[in-house]
Amino acid sequence: MGIQLGIIGYGGMGGFHHRNASRIEGVQVIGAYDTDPVRVHAAEKNGIKGFSTLEELLSCDEINTVLVAVPNDKHMELCVEAANAGKHVICEKPVAMNVRELDQMIAAAGRNGKIFTVHQNRRWDKDFRIVKKILDSGELGKVYSIQSRLHGSGGVMFGWRGEKKHGGGMLYDWGVHFIDQLMWMLGYNNFKSVFCKTYHVKTTEVEDYFFLVFDLEDGRHVQVEIGTFVLKELPRWVLLGDEATAYVNDFSRNGGIIRLDSTAETKSEIIMTSAGPTRTFAPRPDNVKLESELPEVQADWSEYYKNVRDAIDGKAELIVQPWQVRKVLKVIEAAFQSAETGNLVSLRD
Amino acid sequence: MGIQLGIIGYGGMGGFHHRNASRIEGVQVIGAYDTDPVRVHAAEKNGIKGFSTLEELLSCDEINTVLVAVPNDKHMELCVEAANAGKHVICEKPVAMNVRELDQMIAAAGRNGKIFTVHQNRRWDKDFRIVKKILDSGELGKVYSIQSRLHGSGGVMFGWRGEKKHGGGMLYDWGVHFIDQLMWMLGYNNFKSVFCKTYHVKTTEVEDYFFLVFDLEDGRHVQVEIGTFVLKELPRWVLLGDEATAYVNDFSRNGGIIRLDSTAETKSEIIMTSAGPTRTFAPRPDNVKLESELPEVQADWSEYYKNVRDAIDGKAELIVQPWQVRKVLKVIEAAFQSAETGNLVSLRD
Numbered sequence: 001m002g003i004q005l006g007i008i009g010y011g012g013m014g015g016f017h018h019r020n021a022s023r024i025e026g027v028q029v030i031g032a033y034d035t036d037p038v039r040v041h042a043a044e045k046n047g048i049k050g051f052s053t054l055e056e057l058l059s060c061d062e063i064n065t066v067l068v069a070v071p072n073d074k075h076m077e078l079c080v081e082a083a084n085a086g087k088h089v090i091c092e093k094p095v096a097m098n099v100r101e102l103d104q105m106i107a108a109a110g111r112n113g114k115i116f117t118v119h120q121n122r123r124w125d126k127d128f129r130i131v132k133k134i135l136d137s138g139e140l141g142k143v144y145s146i147q148s149r150l151h152g153s154g155g156v157m158f159g160w161r162g163e164k165k166h167g168g169g170m171l172y173d174w175g176v177h178f179i180d181q182l183m184w185m186l187g188y189n190n191f192k193s194v195f196c197k198t199y200h201v202k203t204t205e206v207e208d209y210f211f212l213v214f215d216l217e218d219g220r221h222v223q224v225e226i227g228t229f230v231l232k233e234l235p236r237w238v239l240l241g242d243e244a245t246a247y248v249n250d251f252s253r254n255g256g257i258i259r260l261d262s263t264a265e266t267k268s269e270i271i272m273t274s275a276g277p278t279r280t281f282a283p284r285p286d287n288v289k290l291e292s293e294l295p296e297v298q299a300d301w302s303e304y305y306k307n308v309r310d311a312i313d314g315k316a317e318l319i320v321q322p323w324q325v326r327k328v329l330k331v332i333e334a335a336f337q338s339a340e341t342g343n344l345v346s347l348r349d
Numbered sequence: 350m351g352i353q354l355g356i357i358g359y360g361g362m363g364g365f366h367h368r369n370a371s372r373i374e375g376v377q378v379i380g381a382y383d384t385d386p387v388r389v390h391a392a393e394k395n396g397i398k399g400f401s402t403l404e405e406l407l408s409c410d411e412i413n414t415v416l417v418a419v420p421n422d423k424h425m426e427l428c429v430e431a432a433n434a435g436k437h438v439i440c441e442k443p444v445a446m447n448v449r450e451l452d453q454m455i456a457a458a459g460r461n462g463k464i465f466t467v468h469q470n471r472r473w474d475k476d477f478r479i480v481k482k483i484l485d486s487g488e489l490g491k492v493y494s495i496q497s498r499l500h501g502s503g504g505v506m507f508g509w510r511g512e513k514k515h516g517g518g519m520l521y522d523w524g525v526h527f528i529d530q531l532m533w534m535l536g537y538n539n540f541k542s543v544f545c546k547t548y549h550v551k552t553t554e555v556e557d558y559f560f561l562v563f564d565l566e567d568g569r570h571v572q573v574e575i576g577t578f579v580l581k582e583l584p585r586w587v588l589l590g591d592e593a594t595a596y597v598n599d600f601s602r603n604g605g606i607i608r609l610d611s612t613a614e615t616k617s618e619i620i621m622t623s624a625g626p627t628r629t630f631a632p633r634p635d636n637v638k639l640e641s642e643l644p645e646v647q648a649d650w651s652e653y654y655k656n657v658r659d660a661i662d663g664k665a666e667l668i669v670q671p672w673q674v675r676k677v678l679k680v681i682e683a684a685f686q687s688a689e690t691g692n693l694v695s696l697r698d
Contacts, residue, residue, distance in 0.1 A: 012619065016626055121625045144548045145560065152630040153609065153638060161629070173629065195544045195562060195693060197570045199493045201591045209589075211494065211570065213544060213562055215691055221546045221560065223572075228629060231594035231607035231638060234583055240558070242550045245580035251622040258580035260502065270361065273600040276470045276650065277365055280510070280522065280577060281501040289502060289580060301625065342564055344544060344693035 002026030003309050006063035006087070008054070008078055009070035010039040013092055017067050017119075018046060024302050026309045033057040054078070058085035065312065067119075068092060071160040072167025076101035079116070083108040088115040088312055093180075094172040094332075095325045102329055106322045115311055117318055118325045121301055122177040123184060127248045129297040131237050132185050134257065137295075140241025146186070147223045147238040148178050151230035155202040162203055169206030171198065171332050174226050180328045182214070182222055188327045191347045192217045196335035201229045212335050214347075248294060256291040264288045351375030352658050355412035355436070357403070357427055358419035359388040362441055366416050366468075367395060373651050375658045382406040403427070407434035414661065416468075417441060420509040421516025425450035428465070432457040437464040437661055442529075443521040443681075444674045451678055455671045464660055466667055467674045470650055471526040472533060476597045478646040480586050481534050483606065486644075489590025495535070496572045496587040497527050500579035504551040511552055518555030520547065520681050523575050529677045531563070531571055537676045540696040541566045545684035550578045561684050563696075597643060605640040613637045 005021060007014045010032040022029045031049025033056065034040050040050035051057040057066070058081065066082035068075055069092045076096050079089045089109060095118045096102040109116030122128060135143060160166035161173045183191060193215045198207035209227035216222065225234075235255065237248040248255035264287050271282040303319075310316035334345040354370060356363045359381040371378045380398025382405065383389050389399035400406040406415070407430065415431035417424055418441045425445050428438045438458060444467045445451040458465030471477060484492060509515035510522045532540060542564045547556035558576035565571065574583075584604065586597040597604035613636050620631040652668075659665035683694040 012626065012628075125622060125625075144550060144558065145546075150630055153633050154629055154631070155609070156629065158628050193691065195564075197494075197562075197564065201493060201589075209493065211562075211572070213546075213560075215544075215546065223560070227589070229591065229594075230589055231609070232584070232587055232596040234587070235581070238581055238583070240550075240576070240579055242578065245578075247581040260504070260580070273474060276474075277361070279361075279507050280503055280505065281499055282503070284502050342542065 001064070001313055003028065003065045003305065003312060004063050005029045005065050005067055006051075006057045006060060007032035007043075007067045007069060008057065008082070009068065010034040010043050011069065014067070014069040017069060018043070018048065020301070021305050024305045024309070027305050030060065030062045031057060054081065058082060058087065064088060065090060065308070072172060073097055073165060076105055079105045080108040083112045083114050083116065086112060086114065089117070090308060091116070091118050093118055093120055094167060094176040095329060097167045099326060099329050099333060102322075102326055106326070109322070115308070115318065116322050117308055117311075117320045118322075119304070120177065120180045120320045120325065121304055122181060123320070124299050124301045124303055125181070125251060126253060126297060126299040127236050127251050128181045129299040130248055130253060130255075130294050131239065131246070133295050133297055134239060134246050135185065139244065139257070140239055140246055141243025143239055143241040144220055145223070145238070145240040146182070146220060147240075148182065149224070149234050149236060150174060150178070150226045151233040152228045153231050155208070155229040157203050157206060157208050157228065162206055164205040170208050170210050170226050170228070171335055175210060175224070175332060175335070176328060178224055178226065179331055180325070182224070183328055183331070184324065186216065186222070188324065190217045191331060193344050193346050194331060194335050194338055195344045196338040198336070198339040201227065207339075210335070210339070212338070246294070253294050253296070255294050257294065258289050258291045260288055261290045350413070350662055352377065352414045352654065352661060353412050354378045354414050354416055355400075355406045355409060356381035356392075356416045356418060357406065357431070358417065359383040359392050360418065363416070363418040366418060367392070367397065369650070370654050373654045373658070376654050379409065379411045380406060403430065407431060407436065413437060414439060414657070421521060422446055422514060425454055428454045429457040432461045432463050432465065435461060435463065438466070439657060440465070440467050442467055442469060443516060443525040444678060446516045448675060448678050448682060451671075451675055455675070458671070464657070464667065465671050466657055466660075466669045467671075468653070469526065469529045469669045469674065470653055471530060472669070473648050473650045473652060474530070474600060475602060475646060475648040476585050476600050477530045478648040479597055479602060479643050480588065480595070482644050482646055483588060483595050484534065488593065488606070489588055489595055490592025492588055492590040493569055494572065494587070494589040495531070495569060496589075497531065498574045498583050498585060499523060499527070500574075500582040501577045502580050504557070504578040506552050506555060506557050506577065511555055513554040519557050519559050519575050519577070520684055524559060524573070524681060524684070525677060527573055527575065528680055529674070531573070532677055532680070533673065535565065535571070537673065539566045540680060542693050542695050543680060543684050543687055544693045545687040547685070547688040550576065556688075559684070559688070561687070595643070602643050602645070604643050606643065607638050607640045609637055610639045
């Protein structure tokens with residue numbers, strides 16, 4: 001059977017799904033609906049059906065799965081309608097404005113016996129898969145700090161992502177990806193508490209920078225920092241272990257794993273800094289550090305659609321499960337609560 | 350009158366003070382006492398008096414000021430005895446094992462009408478003075494994040510600094526410097542709360558890594574991370590402002606101030622990452638960023654001794670005041686409390 005896709009919202013992400021999902025075996029893009037007639041026309045020009053109304057799309061029998069790629073504040077209504085029309089539903093991230101909305105979406109899919117999932121595509125990011133592979137391998141020894149950063153210089157949240165009423169802001173836009181990665185990798189019940197600071201650096205309505213720290217039940221901690229106006233870019237990932245340190249500079253395999261060469265001859269010397277001596281932080285010769293390449297990974301975004309296809313066909317368990325995105329959304333709500341109150345917020349159920 | 354110095358503890362720091370303080374006008378190093386006869390002999394070999402007992406040093410009339418450079422757990426007792434013997438007191442950092450001890454030291458100096466100060470020499474670190482100058486200048490615009498890091502690869506806390514009973518550990522050893530810098534620079538009453546994680550990465554008794562975040566009353570936040578086994582070194586300082594970002598790589602003037610060139614022609618383009626598109630974090634051409642040099646500063650450690658000398662002579666106010674180090678010590682105690690309980694700890698009085 002596979003996926004016969006109808007796209008709601010033929011903007012940047014809707015077009016992305018059309019171009020990319022249609023290349024996957026068992027996925028056929030049937031048509032798209034948009035409130036903007038220009039975009040409906042664009043869909044037709046791109047060789048799929050253009051629907052001028054939501055009803056047309058939802059009543060199209062060829063379509064068994066609906067992709068919702070519109071601003072956040074319309075997700076709930078459209079996903080519920082699609083499920084009620086008997087369609088499987090793939091929703092763009094962030095899944096909803098709040099957990100209350102999400103619960104209605106999950107309930108609608110359940111009521112209608114349909115699959116409901118969210119396009120958490122960054123679980124297939126190469127940098128993330130590298131980090132996951134390193135952590136799973138245990139090669140850093142006991143890891144105590146996991147640091148996930150994204151620094152840009154654009155200083156802009158584009159379109160509805162800059163508007164509060166549409167559910168914009170950095171926590172929903174990128175935070176939802178990074179927290180999804182971290183919770184999927186480190187365990188959904190491993191997140192004990194969050195402390196978060198948000199700032200409107202270049203934006204008026206929504207935060208375009210946040211920094212948060214997660215305390216984990218297993219004793220480790222996680223630092224997450226995302227900003228559109230951080231002009232000195234730190235590595236995308238830093239992992240601190242008691243045997244080695246790993247870093248990934250960007251979305252690619254650019255980075256390394258650094259350990260000490262136990263055979264290198266070193267002696268501890270006291271060095272002078274401008275105001276005093278230190279032995280603890282005296283620089284050590286370069287040959288003390290051994291840097292190896294990051295592991296190779298297969299990070300194929302098309303796995304996402306293949307999994308949804310197979311889940312629809314009853315051949316696989318869904319990878320991006322509704323209860324997972326619900327956990328992530330609850331954490332984001334807790335992060336906002338922390339930022340507003342200045343308190344540490346518990347993530348225990 | 351100036352400083353006629355008697356040194357208690359002629360180890361690494363005691364020797365440092367002898368060599369460096371004696372070069373300063375109005376500072377004369379008279380002699381040193383140590384429990385280790387070899388070190389007493391070393392002092393004599395270096396041309397000053399060697400005292401075999403504390404009493405000899407404290408009863409030496411030539412000495413008007415005592416420098417205490419011994420493990421932390423002996424500071425209180427020795428500083429109180431020195432003050433009771435009618436000496437001004439300079440104590441090495443960390444000043445004491447806890448605030449209770451410090452209060453006894455402050456009281457003893459007060460009772461005897463003597464000056465009591467702590468060798469918080471890193472207020473004269475070049476990197477710190479550069480950061481202070483940048484923040485004071487306002488050239489970054491509104492600053493929202495101040496990040497102070499020190500990453501080493503030694504994996505060792507030397508000597509008593511690795512022992513709990515002597516008051517070792519990274520918060521007392523280096524945390525006390527960095528928190529002193531931050532509170533002196535950002536305002537002692539500006540520190541609202543702290544969340545801290547400590548780890549024993551390579552050490553058994555004491556923490557050799559900590560990460561903490563300060564929430565400030567003025568809305569900004571501060572991240573501090575110090576570790577002896579962080580093999581990917583991030584910059585010593587990162588300052589995020591809404592007009593520019595500054596970074597300092599190490600203890601020197603190595604770093605820069607980055608702002609955007611408003612005249613550069615740019616357009617916002619969507620880029621593909623391995624799992625999806627982004628416009629918000631699309632890399633921008635190099636010419637968009639303008640990097641300027643860090644400001645020049647005068648950072649002269651000898652100012653510390655000159656100030657103590659002038660304070661003794663009634664010509665200047667003490668720069669490192671007892672109430673300041675007391676505030677810092679209270680913050681460190683709060684950080685330990687946070688690390689032990691997993692709670693955010695208030696720093697409001």
